[in-house]
Amino acid sequence: MREVCVVGIGMSKWGEVWRRSLRQLFVDAAMEAIKDSGVDHLDSLYVGCMSSGMFVQQEHVGALCADYLGMAGLPAARVESACASGGIAVRQAFLEVASGASEIVMASGVEKMTDCSGDDATSALAGAADQEYEVFHGATFPGLYAMIAHAHMDRYGTTPEMLAAVSVKNHHNGAMNPVAQYPFEVSVDRVLGSVMVADPLHILDCSPITDGAAAVIVTSEEVARKLGKPYVKIIGSGLATDTIAIAQRDDITAIKSAGMALDRALKMTNRKLSDVQFAEMHDCFTIAEIVVMESIGLYKPGQAGPAVLAGETALDGKFPINSSGGLKSKGHPVGATGVAQVIEVFKQLTGRAEGGRQLPGSPKIGMTQNMGGTGASSAVHILEVA
Amino acid sequence: MAMFSSRNWREYPQRYRMEASRFKKSGKTYFPPRTVDPETGDTKQEMVRLPEIGKLLTYTVIRVAPSMWGDEGPYALGVAEMTDGTRVMAQITDCDVEKVKIGMEVRVEFRRIQSEGSAGVLSYGYKFVPKWF
Numbered sequence A: 001m002r003e004v005c006v007v008g009i010g011m012s013k014w015g016e017v018w019r020r021s022l023r024q025l026f027v028d029a030a031m032e033a034i035k036d037s038g039v040d041h042l043d044s045l046y047v048g049c050m051s052s053g054m055f056v057q058q059e060h061v062g063a064l065c066a067d068y069l070g071m072a073g074l075p076a077a078r079v080e081s082a083c084a085s086g087g088i089a090v091r092q093a094f095l096e097v098a099s100g101a102s103e104i105v106m107a108s109g110v111e112k113m114t115d116c117s118g119d120d121a122t123s124a125l126a127g128a129a130d131q132e133y134e135v136f137h138g139a140t141f142p143g144l145y146a147m148i149a150h151a152h153m154d155r156y157g158t159t160p161e162m163l164a165a166v167s168v169k170n171h172h173n174g175a176m177n178p179v180a181q182y183p184f185e186v187s188v189d190r191v192l193g194s195v196m197v198a199d200p201l202h203i204l205d206c207s208p209i210t211d212g213a214a215a216v217i218v219t220s221e222e223v224a225r226k227l228g229k230p231y232v233k234i235i236g237s238g239l240a241t242d243t244i245a246i247a248q249r250d251d252i253t254a255i256k257s258a259g260m261a262l263d264r265a266l267k268m269t270n271r272k273l274s275d276v277q278f279a280e281m282h283d284c285f286t287i288a289e290i291v292v293m294e295s296i297g298l299y300k301p302g303q304a305g306p307a308v309l310a311g312e313t314a315l316d317g318k319f320p321i322n323s324s325g326g327l328k329s330k331g332h333p334v335g336a337t338g339v340a341q342v343i344e345v346f347k348q349l350t351g352r353a354e355g356g357r358q359l360p361g362s363p364k365i366g367m368t369q370n371m372g373g374t375g376a377s378s379a380v381h382i383l384e385v386a
Numbered sequence B: 001m002a003m004f005s006s007r008n009w010r011e012y013p014q015r016y017r018m019e020a021s022r023f024k025k026s027g028k029t030y031f032p033p034r035t036v037d038p039e040t041g042d043t044k045q046e047m048v049r050l051p052e053i054g055k056l057l058t059y060t061v062i063r064v065a066p067s068m069w070g071d072e073g074p075y076a077l078g079v080a081e082m083t084d085g086t087r088v089m090a091q092i093t094d095c096d097v098e099k100v101k102i103g104m105e106v107r108v109e110f111r112r113i114q115s116e117g118s119a120g121v122l123s124y125g126y127k128f129v130p131k132w133f
Helices: A022-037 A061-068 A085-098 A118-128 A141-156 A160-174 A188-193 A221-227 A256-267 A286-295 A304-309 A326-330 A334-350 B005-009 B012-017 B067-072
Strands: A004-011 A044-048 A076-079 A104-111 A196-198 A212-220 A232-241 A278-280 A365-372 A377-385 B019-023 B045-049 B053-062 B075-082 B087-092 B105-116 B121-130
Touching: A004 A022, A004 A085, A004 A221, A004 A334, A022 A061, A022 A104, A022 A212, A044 A061, A044 A085, A044 A334, A061 A076, A061 A104, A076 A085, A085 A104, A085 A212, A085 A232, A085 A334, A085 A365, A085 A377, A104 A334, A118 A141, A141 A196, A141 A286, A141 B053, A141 B075, A160 A188, A160 A286, A160 A304, A160 A326, A196 B053, A212 A221, A212 A334, A232 A256, A232 A334, A256 A286, A256 A365, A256 A377, A278 A334, A286 A304, A286 A365, A334 A365, A334 A377, B005 B121, B012 B019, B012 B121, B053 B087, B067 B105, B087 B105
Parallel strands: A044 A076, A044 A104, A278 A365, B087 B121
Antiparallel strands: A004 A212, A004 A232, A104 A212, A232 A377, A365 A377, B019 B045, B053 B075, B053 B105, B075 B087, B105 B121
C-alpha cells in the first residue's frame, strides 16, 4: 500500500443550524475542504451519515451530496455504521487511495438532527442499539451507557466526580474552539447538579444533538507534495466490531472493539501506542471516554477515572484527550463526528488549532477513536506529521 | 411508523417463553437464539428455555424517557446473569427504583411491555421482579 495523506479540511457551522438543510451543511463543509486543500477535482466521495432517513426522510445521500456539490457523475456513496459512520468514511477513502484506485477522495460526514422532535431523534439514535432486545425493553442510549457506568463504578470504584471531570475538561477545551456547539466552561458541581437522565448519567454527561458536516481531502503523498501546503499522513487505520447488545458481552465494563481497532491500526505502522501523543476519543457520554482509555490500553482498568481527575488528559497533561472539546462540547452530528475528529488531529499536527488550545511541544503523532452504538463498531486512525 | 403484528408475533418464542439455542458442540446457550455458534461455527443446536432466576450485573434508572414510555418513567432497566450464565436485559418492576442494586436477585415474570408504533400493537414479554416478591 502507498502512503496516504490528508491535505485539506472543512466544517460547516455546528449546532442547531435551522437555516441550513442536510445538503447545504454538506456543501458548506465540502467546499471549505476543497478550497483549503487546493485540489482541482475529486475522484470519488464517501459520505458518513447515520440516519438521514429517520431524521429528514432522505436516503441516497451519496448521490444527493455529489449532485449539490456540482459534481453529478462523481462516484459517491454513503457509509453507515451508526456514530462511527464518519470514521469509516475516512477509512474507505484511505483504502481507496492506498490501493491506487483513486488519487483524490473526499471523506465527509453529515447529519441533520434538529428537523425532527427530540423524541424522533432519540428513536433514530436508538437504531444503533439492538432494537428487539434492548430498545424494545425501554433502553435509550444514555441508559445503555449508564449501565456500563454502573458496572464500572461497582467493579473499579469509579465515581460520579470522575465522570464529571471528563465533561469539565472537554467543555474547557471546547470553549476555545470556534466551531463548538457549547463553547462554555462547566464545573463538577454544575455537572453533578444537572438533570439526571439515566442513573448515574446527568444531562451534562451526555453529548448533544447537533446539525453539522465535516469533510477532509484524502490523497496520495505525490499529490500532497505538489499542492505545497502542510499535510499529515494517515499511517494506520483499524476497524473492529463487537456484539450489538451489551448483555452479550463477557465484560460490560470494557469496549473491546476500540482496543481491536487500535491494534489493527498500529499493526500497519511501525509505531507503538506509547508513540501516540494525543487523541480525539468518542466521548458520546463521559463514561465512554473513561472506558475507551482503558480498553485501548492507555490505562489499566479502573485507572482512567483517577487519571482524568488528576489532569493527565488535559491540554497540558501527559496525554491530552479531546482538545477539540470532544463530542460533549463541540457537538455530535453523528455521521460527521468521525471526520471532525480527524480534522482536530490535523489541526493539532499542523499547528492550526485555534483559541489557545494548540497543544504544546508540536506533537508529531495523534489518533482518533470513533465508535458506533455502545461500541459494536470502532474505527481508529493514526496520523503523523509529514 | 406503522408496526405490523408479524414483527411482534415472530418474537413470541423469545418474549413469551424465553427460548434460547444451545449448541451441541460447545454446550453454550445463547439468548436470543443464534443460527451460528460464535465460538465454534457450529449450527447444530437444540432449543432450551432460560432459567427464571438471575442476578443483576448492572442497571440504570431511566428518568428521561421517550414519550412512548413517558407515563411509566422513571423505570429501572438492567442486565441479569441467569443461573445458567446467560445474560438478559429487561425492565425491573414491582419495586422502588431507588432500591435497585447490583447483585440483587431477580425473577422473570410475564408482563405487558409496550404498545408499539402508531398502530399501537400491544407487546408482551418478560420483566424482572425482585426475587423476594
